Amino acid sequence: MKKATMILKIKRYKTIFKKKLLPVYSLTVLTLLLNTQAASAKCGSVNYSWGADALASAHDFTVTMMLYVLYLSYAIAGIMCIISALQIYFKMQTGEGEITKHIMSLVGSCLFMVGASIVFPAFFGYRI
Numbered sequence: 090m091k092k093a094t095m096i097l098k099i100k101r102y103k104t105i106f107k108k109k110l111l112p113v114y115s116l117t118v119l120t121l122l123l124n125t126q127a128a129s130a131k132c133g134s135v136n137y138s139w140g141a142d143a144l145a146s147a148h149d150f151t152v153t154m155m156l157y158v159l160y161l162s163y164a165i166a167g168i169m170c171i172i173s174a175l176q177i178y179f180k181m182q183t184g185e186g187e188i189t190k191h192i193m194s195l196v197g198s199c200l201f202m203v204g205a206s207i208v209f210p211a212f213f214g215y216r217i
Contacts, residue, residue, distance in 0.1 A: 159206055166202040
């Protein structure tokens with residue numbers, strides 16, 4: 090009984106496939122046959138000079154933005170350093186504990202900013 094129902098389902102799917110998908114497949118094949126020229130590769134010499142100009146302009150843009158990001162990070166680090174120093178001062182005045190932990194984190198963040206401003210551009214080959 091199950092085998093007979095499976096055969097009926099297969100026959101039904103075959104008729105649906107023939108009726109609905111045959112026009113779609115024929116249209117796809119026709120489109121691929123007519124558009125072969127657009128997919129062909131260029132033979133002979135190709136002018137790549139436009140790529141070099143675009144690459145040079147992208148390099149200049151990256152270097153310019155790197156300077157702006159560096160100056161912006163200096164400004165943000167300076168503001169955060171002032172805020173952190175004030176917080177440490179207020180903790181010292183109120184007598185709260187673990188002031189050394191906050192002082193060490195402030196010194197570490199300052200060292201990171203100085204090191205990052207030197208190491209990261211040097212890692213990418215830029216001198217700022």
